[in-house]
Amino acid sequence: MTQQWHILGAGAIGSLWACHLVDAGFPVKLILHTQEKLDIFKQKNSILLADRAYPMTAELADATDTIDQLLITTKTVDTNAAFNSIQARINPGARLMVLQNGMGSQQWVQAQRPDTNVTWASTTDGAWLKAPFHLHHAGQGITHIGSPQQQCLPWITPLKNGFLTLEEDSDIRLTLWRKLAINCAINPLTALHRCKNGALINNPDYLSTMAAICREVELVAQASHIELFDGPLIEQACHVAEITAENYSSMLQDVQKGRQTEIDSITGYLCETAKSAGIPVPINLMLLNKIKQIQTT
Ligand SMILES: NC(=O)C1=CN([C@@H]2O[C@H](COP(=O)(O)OP(=O)(O)OC[C@H]3O[C@@H](n4cnc5c(N)ncnc54)[C@H](OP(=O)(O)O)[C@@H]3O)[C@@H](O)[C@H]2O)C=CC1
Ligand SMILES: CC(C)(CO)C(=O)C(=O)O
CATH class of the missing domain: 3.40.50.720 (NAD(P)-binding Rossmann-like Domain)
Structure with a gap:
């Protein structure tokens, strides 16, 4: 070699x-x-x-x-x-x-x-x-x-x-799942609302949607035998949104530049895994479809 x-x-x-x-x-x-x-x-x-x-x-x-x-x-x-x-x-x-x-x-x-x-x-x-x-x-x-x-x-x-x-x-699978969970919570919402990461914790509507996303992600992770974090995912997601408050997420940057996003391997992967496990994830599915729509327009 x-x-x-x-x-x-x-x-x-x-x-x-x-x-x-x-x-x-x-x-x-x-x-x-x-x-x-x-x-x-x-x-x-x-x-x-x-x-x-x-x-x-x-x-x-x-x-x-x-x-x-x-x-x-x-x-x-x-x-x-x-x-x-x-x-x-x-x-x-x-x-x-x-x-x-x-x-x-x-x-x-x-x-x-x-x-x-x-x-x-x-x-x-x-x-x-x-x-x-x-x-x-x-x-x-x-x-x-x-x-x-x-x-x-x-x-x-x-x-x-x-x-x-x-x-x-x-346990690289766990590490990638943790990153995926945070990206599911932050990236599509910021791309949809075209806001900085910090807006997700300052706007009560965005925050409650982020909490709903997190609950769905936790159910899918559980079904995949992944123990995400010690505490609830929403706490981790809020922490990351806070320390990256001034950042534009990578997904928002892709949308702003008219490029294809990584939605299929983030929320798309989550939704596919949920489907195989028979777990409804309506909020994540809605976000998947919305971001796909944005990409094609
Ligand atoms: N940038 C960052 O800070 C971070 C990125 N990541 C992850 O790392 C990964 C890479 O991201 P990033 O480096 O930012 O992405 P970039 O868009 O900067 O780089 C991707 C590169 O792939 C090239 N490429 C696309 N298609 C082909 C092809 N068919 N053959 C050869 N090269 C090709 C592109 O070339 P061209 O531009 O010419 O199309 C581009 O140079 C992503 O999954 C991202 O989420 C993770 C953490 C941080
Ligand atoms: C953690 C976060 C959301 C930071 O912006 C990120 O990984 C991304 O933008 O893809």
Whole structure:
């Protein structure tokens, strides 16, 4: 197996990880999806972060080198198309790490390539691109990495040599569920009302809808044998809305930019899971439909 990491989805989080992996001593290759992006990249052959240029290479999906280690950091709505464009290049036994919000993509990737080792990751880092390949690391967080199948992942240790904080997670499914639950509570409501996260706790109508969302999410989590938090989900959701009061949620930002949101892998995943368990989730379903409607108009 080569040391090389390929990165599928060289946006904010993919670029952050590309720099981190270079810092940790790994060769990195970005898989870009347009010739235009590749031409821009080739002007510098690096990503700029905090005045430091991190050298790496890039190619398009139709390159012919094979892939042993792949980080997937597209938005969830793009996972299938992006993954299908490079599937044939992935070697059996390869390491695939899915680092995205929401749920569903992780299982989908695993189902496409059962002959590989798929790990799941969730991050509280914050990043955005000032320009293509010019990154701003907006908030230092922690990236949790784990596998629902394997307890011991020794290859993660050398990844810790870069500037990001990484933690092995023996219950990554729970970590992703917790993030999903908070995102279900905050993201669709802020996207619908086009408000900052803090408005959800200051407006009594929004707050009571958020509480209703949380009650439905708790029932679905319970049916999936997930013990979300020690206290009620609404308390956690209010806490997150409070500490991110001035933020525009990622879903609202996608709506404002006319992009597809990650609603299918957040509220959509919740509603699908609820349906399989026979649990009614009318508020979440209403929000799923409303956000889908907004996306198509
Ligand atoms: N940004 C953040 O601070 C955080 C993000 N996350 C999660 O991380 C994930 C990634 O988010 P983020 O980095 O912000 O998203 P971005 O939109 O910045 O990056 C996604 C990248 O995927 C690329 N892409 C889309 N389709 C393809 C394709 N077919 N082939 C190759 N590349 C493709 C896009 O390219 P192009 O732009 O050219 O279309 C873009 O560069 C999401 O699930 C998000 O929720 C989690 C925590 C924080
Ligand atoms: C926690 C929250 C809601 C912060 O804005 C987030 O994760 C997002 O916007 O996607």
